[in-house]
Amino acid sequence: MENKIDDLEDDYEALSARHVSLKRIVALFKPWRHRFLVVGILILIGAGIGIIAPFLLREIIDQALPQQDLTLLMYLVVGLVAITVGVAVINVLQTILSTKIGQAIMHELRVRLYSHLQTLSLSFFIRTRTGEIQSRIANDIGGLQSVVSNTITEMARNMTIVVTTAIAMLLLDWRLALFSFVVLPPSLWLSHYVGQKRERLTNQQQNGHADMSAIVQETLSAPGIILSRTLARGKFLTHRFEQASNKTLHLEVRAHTAGEWQWSMIEILLGALPAMTLLLGGLLIGQGLPVTIGTLVALIALQEQLLWPLENLLESGVKLRTTRALFARIFKYLDTVPEIIEPIKRQEISSSGSRGHIRFENVSYHYDAENTPNLRGLNLDIPIGSHIAVVGPTGAGKSTFGYLLARLVDPTAGRICIDGIDLREMHFEQLADVLGVVMQEPFLLNTTIAENLRFAQPEATDEELIEAAKTAQIHEHIASLPEGYQTVVGERGYRFSGGEKQRLALARTILRNPPILLLDEATSALDNVTESAISAALAQIAPDRTVISIAHRLSTVRHADRILVLKAGQLVESGTHDQLVALDGVYAELLRQGQKDRSQKDSV
Known part of the structure; x- marks a missing residue:
């Protein structure tokens, strides 16, 4: 002692x-x-x-x-x-x-x-x-x-x-x-x-x-x-x-x-x-x-x-x-030094024309220099307005992919660009204007629904709140509550179900109207009907908008323009759903495993 x-x-x-x-x-x-x-x-x-x-x-x-x-x-x-x-x-x-x-x-x-x-x-x-x-x-x-x-x-x-x-x-x-x-x-x-x-x-x-x-x-x-x-x-x-x-x-x-x-x-x-x-x-x-x-x-x-x-x-x-x-x-x-810092000189982004072009240039990332990298040598070109899905087994690097794009971490090697600008040359506000993120476990402030939505866009009107909520398929539920948009969500949003919280988080992001949407398992808590409705709504606002879906449930990404399959930190397959099924590789195995799990669940 x-x-x-x-x-x-x-x-x-x-x-x-x-x-x-x-x-x-x-x-x-x-x-x-x-x-x-x-x-x-x-x-x-x-x-x-x-x-x-x-x-x-x-x-x-x-x-x-x-x-x-x-x-x-x-x-x-x-x-x-x-x-x-x-x-x-x-x-x-x-x-x-x-x-x-x-x-x-x-x-x-x-x-x-x-x-x-x-x-x-x-x-x-x-x-x-x-x-x-x-x-x-x-x-x-x-x-x-x-x-x-x-x-x-x-x-x-x-x-x-x-x-x-x-x-x-x-x-x-x-x-x-x-x-x-x-x-x-x-x-x-x-x-x-x-x-x-x-x-x-x-x-x-x-x-x-x-x-x-x-x-x-x-x-x-x-x-x-x-x-x-x-x-x-x-x-x-x-x-x-x-x-x-x-x-x-x-x-x-x-x-x-x-x-x-x-x-x-x-x-x-x-x-x-x-x-x-x-x-x-x-x-x-x-x-x-x-x-x-x-x-x-x-x-x-x-x-x-x-x-x-x-x-x-x-x-x-x-x-x-x-x-x-x-x-x-x-x-x-x-005295703790920030690992992610804003550039001293602000890189101006053109507000004219379409935005949302993403490039990964030989990107690698690892948490510990002695361990195997979570991502290795990733090269991607994601055109404006495309819908890209990122899938893979547990530990493949899907979450790391999302953290890198949202600049919650910086690449160990390589660089990530949006519209030709390295993320490290963007101010945080600039990146937030370009990229909207909806996580699997959304965080809601212990305040009203309206204030939670306006956290993304403080100047938003009531009409804009309602429109975003309708797109996220949550307006009718909000309207049915006694206090409507003035309902307090509770600690971490615990007055709402997981699916309702995800839809509120999605509405909050849509309200900001960014040219890029990053959905990290953002519909994992939704039933099939609601998920389909949200997918249809996103499709309506998707023209000229780049959507990246990180998913574990493969049924949510069948209609993506391109599906990226990660395994052990590397991009091993890329293509449409039909192409990857025909390839009969990692994606096809994940698909079969998912079908097997669902059949076992249904039999129980």
């Missing part, structure tokens, strides 16, 4: 050293430097006013009270009250301003992180749990909010108070002041030790929160509940969550209590200082040295004014050390 903890600490040290620097953290505050300057001025004014109070107190004890000068006493008391009011007003203004600055910085950091995550490749999201990503945005940045909003300005204010108070103490009596400063070196060392210890634990603590977020996101979603109920694994999942929560509990306790005994030494040192100063002052007075009672009382008051900001300053230093772990986790994501 100890070795495992040591490994975690080594990993964290490497992580923080690689991603976090003081310069990088300070850069977050740079755009707000002018407002911070205003906060600094308010802090200086407040601290300057605050150190006047002990001097007024000395005058009350040494002058006004012994001489029974009521006029002087009244002026001094009014001065003390005015100082209290002034400091309170300045503190309120400083707190409001610093909180606004802190929240603005956190807002920009959240948006920056979210925006950067939008640019990362599909492989990043495949290997990273969604709950962990949510934890970085919510828990890690949330953990920084109080520090950035309050702690840093509190540190500046406390530092200013400590410095100005120390100067005032030296002016009152340099001997008692120097004696008071003896506690500073051990207090600073102990604070650094506690902060270093809690920093490492904070990284482990946030990892625990990420684990819990991932479990919640996976198991309390609609698919997770269906899986849990149908397999009666609710108790197991509860136990699993309990274990993760228990681990986080222990990490929370350790992160918040680590170094408590050392911190108690700081409190003892600071707490004993006034008593020891009174003893030293009494000894000095007893020896006839020029130390008045008023000076001693004023210095004790200054000590109190020194000790609480000093203790807060040390606590803030510990908090800052722990936030370094949060910055390390956030900056690690920000």
Whole structure:
């Protein structure tokens, strides 16, 4: 167990050293430097006013009270009250301003992180749990909010108070002041030790929160509940969550209590200082040295004014050390380099004439350099307005073909062109205007049907929504719902069947009206009647539109202009349905296997 903890600490040290620097953290505050300057001025004014109070107190004890000068006493008391009011007003203004600055910085950091995550490749999201990503945005940045909003300005204010108070103490009596400063070196060392210890634990603590977020996101979603109920694994999942929560509990306790005994030494040192100063002052007075009672009382008051900001300053230093772990986790994501990037120079695409000509030029792709490529040396020329089907056995590279065309991944070798332009020279918006994609498992936002459709075309009119829905053979079903197009689809569209979700996704893509349609098993959940109706509707809008269907069910591609047969990442056959049947090769074998599977299913 100890070795495992040591490994975690080594990993964290490497992580923080690689991603976090003081310069990088300070850069977050740079755009707000002018407002911070205003906060600094308010802090200086407040601290300057605050150190006047002990001097007024000395005058009350040494002058006004012994001489029974009521006029002087009244002026001094009014001065003390005015100082209290002034400091309170300045503190309120400083707190409001610093909180606004802190929240603005956190807002920009959240948006920056979210925006950067939008640019990362599909492989990043495949290997990273969604709950962990949510934890970085919510828990890690949330953990920084109080520090950035309050702690840093509190540190500046406390530092200013400590410095100005120390100067005032030296002016009152340099001997008692120097004696008071003896506690500073051990207090600073102990604070650094506690902060270093809690920093490492904070990284482990946030990892625990990420684990819990991932479990919640996976198991309390609609698919997770269906899986849990149908397999009666609710108790197991509860136990699993309990274990993760228990681990986080222990990490929370350790992160918040680590170094408590050392911190108690700081409190003892600071707490004993006034008593020891009174003893030293009494000894000095007893020896006839020029130390008045008023000076001693004023210095004790200054000590109190020194000790609480000093203790807060040390606590803030510990908090800052722990936030370094949060910055390390956030900056690690920000430093993740996107694999798919937009070109610097925008390649303009002609809007005149027909569009939709696709070329694969010696395209190869593999996920791992040591493994067999998923696609090898693929050369294709797909004319405008043609209907191409891509079929093949499991693992043939059909999905990879679709990912490459949609530029979810880039070819390892070769290039893919649309209308003569390499996909890597297109901006993402340009590609989305040219290519519409409907996946086998369509994703619907948890909002209304209308908003889901308008996600593809925000300016679409109601009439255009209805027309697209009619083409996708889903309008009549939508119209039969009590709220029609204002019906909320539910989490991941679970209020609708698989076929209905596919038709909604198809309508969404049709609404954008791209010259190329990529249908990746887009009708796999449809019955034969609906599938035929959609095929007929697509045929009506297909003139001058290139349609590429990636299919496992061969009945959906019989009427394609050309069928491409992939096997082990290579194009092994190409032709019409009749030509491939006559060839009696891979396609014919797939056809026979499909017929055999259907006959076995019918017999059951």
